[in-house]
Amino acid sequence: MTLLETPRIHSAHEATAASSAPGGYDGRAIPADVAAWVSDIAELAQPAEIHWCDGSTRERHELLQQLVAAGTIEQLNPELRPYSFVARSHEGDVARLESRTFICSQDEADAGPTNNWREPVAMRAELTAVFRGTMRGRTMYVVPFSMGPIGSPMAKMGVQVTDSPYVVVSMGTMTRMGSAALDAIAAGADWVPAVHSVGAPLAPGEHDVAWPCNDAKYVAHFPETREIWSFGSAYGGNAILAKKAFALRIASVQARDEGWLAEHMLLIKVTAPSGKAYHLAAAFPSACGKTNLAMLTPSIPGWSVETIGDDIAWLRIGADGRLRAINPEAGFFGVAPGTSATTNPTAIDTLWGNTIFTNVATTDDGDVWWEGLTPTPPAHLTDWRGRSWTPGSGTRAAHPNSRFTVSARQCPSIASTWEDPEGVVVDAIVFGGRRASNVPLVVEARDWDHGVFMGATIASEQTAAAEGTVGELRRDPFAMLPFCGYNMGDYFAHWLDFGRRLRRSARVPRVFQVNWFRKGADGSFLWPGFGDNARVLQWMVERLEGTASADESPLGCVPAADGLNLDGLDLDDDRVRELFAVDPAALRVEVDDIERFFATFGERLPAELPRQFELLRARLDD
Ligand code: TSX
Ligand code: MN
DSSP states (O other), rough: OOOOOOEEEESHHHHHHHTTTTTTTTTOEEEEOHHHHHHHHHHHHOOSSSEEOOHHHHHHHHOOOOOOOOSSSSEEEESSSTOEEOOOOOOTSSSGGGGGGGEEOOOHHHOOTTTTOOOOOOOOOHHHHHTTTTTTEEEEEEEEEEEEEEEEEEOEEEEEESHHHHHHHHHHSSEEEEEEHHHHHHOOEEEEEEEEEOSSOTTTTTTSSSOOSSSSOOEEEEETTTHHHHHSSOOOOHHIIIIIIIIIIIHHHHHHHHEEEEESSSEEEEOOOSOOEEEEEEOTTTSSSSSHHHOOOOOTTOEEEEEEEEEEEEEEEEETTSSSOOOOOOOEEEOOOOOOOOTHHHHHHTTTTOEEESSOEEEESOOOEOOSSSSSSSEEOTTTSOOOOOSSSOOSSSSSTOEEEEGGOOOOOBBBBOOOOOOEEEEEEEEEEEOOOSSOSSSEEESSHHHHHHHHHHHEEESSSSSSTTTOOOEEEEGOTTOSSSSSHHHHHHHHHHHHHHSSSOOOOEEEEEEOOBBTTTBBBBSOOOGHHHHHHHHHHHHHHTSOEEEETTTEEEOEEEETTTOOOOHHHHHHHHOOOOOHHHHHEEEEEEHHHHHHGGGOOOHHHHHHHHHHHHHHHH
């Protein structure tokens, strides 16, 4: 292939970089395999320039200025929201695209029935055609990053190339990005290559648009060669490849092969009035209030919750035989609508400044607004599309999937241990979903395998984080349906095997299932949720300590009559009964549905799972 334009290689520190390129930048050595790969991608994508990102504050500042000049982002009023920006995306580039997310394993069965499979050679050919010349007229940024604290035995490296400076600044917030990560790679760490283009080459002299993207979109993963190729979108999960594509889809495959777990889980530290602390890892499908739980302000005196992570956890059996976890991310990419001083005051405090908002509305004085931020909207806004908006217009001011991108360091509830390279010890695992019926407020699994069954049978009513019909019940095992890079039958087997390994070592974490969203016969939520969820955390902690009593139900252990702390809550006994009611007839229908869902995995489904639903059927018939 011939190059139409020879890429010019430079970094934020151009003088040293240009002279040492491609062998080094900022006076550092570029690992030969990274340099060779970058050169191959440049030959294919034909960028006008190559910029090696060092992750410095100055570099970020220059990129932000450039994004303002390009009209991609707009600076908010610095007196109201210091050093913060709003991005308005293309109207067709607002969410993850599951229909365009591909797992390209050699054998279709290794992708499994929950993924879109593409034959790798064919997909490679298709992507090569799509990427040819895709970065013409643009700068290709090389973004070395670490998932997990650099130097942690649990961290993993990657290098993303992208032609979107918006993606670079997002990666800068969400990962440990820059020279230190490249140094770790130079020192011999494995790295995952991730190629990203917005798919909008610029002809000479062509004026750029504010949010370049392409109608044709791909988020392709090659699990066997550990590669990611993403095209056509600059939006969050499609483009910040360190997050869903790497830290979940590719990492889940690495985890299977290396004997650990890469999970769609928040991580919190819960401290009891006694001062004793416990760590919980909790999996919820997208937009179930995971970030709210990760930043919970308990309503009950003496209890505290601190944040380790809000979206992804990597779990491993430590040298001491205990389950340990890190948050591989460095920031929050949270859903804005519904976030308020009542639902999540900690998030509101986190967002005081240094935040990039995407697809929110803006106020006339240059601040942000979204549905749910205040009980009533301001009299006039500029909506997420950039149009004048007034209340009662019948449209939403902010996009339902609008986001904030902010460093975790800014979170007032961040735990001092959140970057502990050894991870925190996980005492309990929690599975949740958004369920109007059938699922009680909290149930404790009878043992690990029953817990795996709970994880495998998570279902949630659809929200706006992905395409799909809002309100529809979707089975979302382990909240990993869109994020598991291999056959989920094998994934269940891996969880069961992981439990066997935990049993051989020290202590097996307890497993719980929660549902904050159960509705009564009158259609209203039965549980106040939010800060009162700390009452459920209290019961879990007391179960761990062996002090809380429980009753057996067909679904598992539920709090005994006086087991759950309801002090100061105005919740009548009938409502509490409804919250924990087990309806055998309705559950039998659900078990049939689970059986049909499990059947889609065929012979890859481990026998333990059908055994678990037969045990459940037997308990329902008792
Ligand atoms: O995040 C939520 N959590 C977890 C909080 C730690 N949400 C918001 C979900 C959308 C992202 C909830 N919504 C929760 C919850 O526990 N519970 C509910 C349902 C609910 C909504 C409003 C009320 C009560 C429950 N309001 C009043 O009762 C006044
Ligand atoms: Mn998520």
